[in-house]
Amino acid sequence: MAKLYFRYSAMNAGKSTALLQVAHNYEEQGQQVRLFTAAIDRRYGLGKVTSRLGPQRQVDTFDTNTDFLADTPKVACVLVDEAQFLSTAQVQQLHQLAQVRGVPVICYGLRSDFRGEPFPGSAYLLALADDIEELKNICACGKKATMNVRVDAAGKRIREGEQVSIGGNERYRQVCARCFYS
Known part of the structure; x- marks a missing residue:
């Protein structure tokens, strides 16, 4: 099936x-x-x-x-x-x-x-x-990454904006839940 x-x-x-x-x-x-x-x-x-x-x-x-x-x-x-x-x-x-x-x-x-x-x-x-x-991935802190954060050109986190903004490593980082809420 x-x-x-x-x-x-x-x-x-x-x-x-x-x-x-x-x-x-x-x-x-x-x-x-x-x-x-x-x-x-x-x-x-x-x-x-x-x-x-x-x-x-x-x-x-x-x-x-x-x-x-x-x-x-x-x-x-x-x-x-x-x-x-x-x-x-x-x-x-x-x-x-x-x-x-x-x-x-x-x-x-x-x-x-x-x-x-x-x-x-x-x-x-x-x-x-x-x-x-x-599929597993790792946060910079070493814990399992389950979330994504958007960053600007300087690497500073962006918390607001449109849901869809296409980008790769220059635009997004994978993080664990603890780092996501930090």
Whole structure:
């Protein structure tokens, strides 16, 4: 039976690396996969899943108009990076893709934003996913990082602003809950 999987973590835990590895594993066995990333994330170019370790791959993109049920032909697996940017309806479509059409769907993303608030896509993935796994990461203090903070160009924490502001290490840090509230 196919499942909807949600693999989440704070920033820099290797979500994109894990997604690329899963795609490689399927393809090495001669199976076709479909990969998606959020069109809003253009840090490395449109439609590129890029690991901070270096591997990169051109993939399809999703935006608010993407219908995963209509846009996904029969494949062995669907992989979604930056899944926090999925809409509620899209998470429901991916759940249906797994449950009704029998296609495993593995989503990778952040659980919460820099204010500690859930992203809508992540909230629905936590509600509907058949299998949920936290990918581990470490805070600068040595504890397990579970939160993200946004920083300015000088490295000073920003506590207010729009939920979505695309960036990498220059814009965000992963922290433990104690450091998040400090």
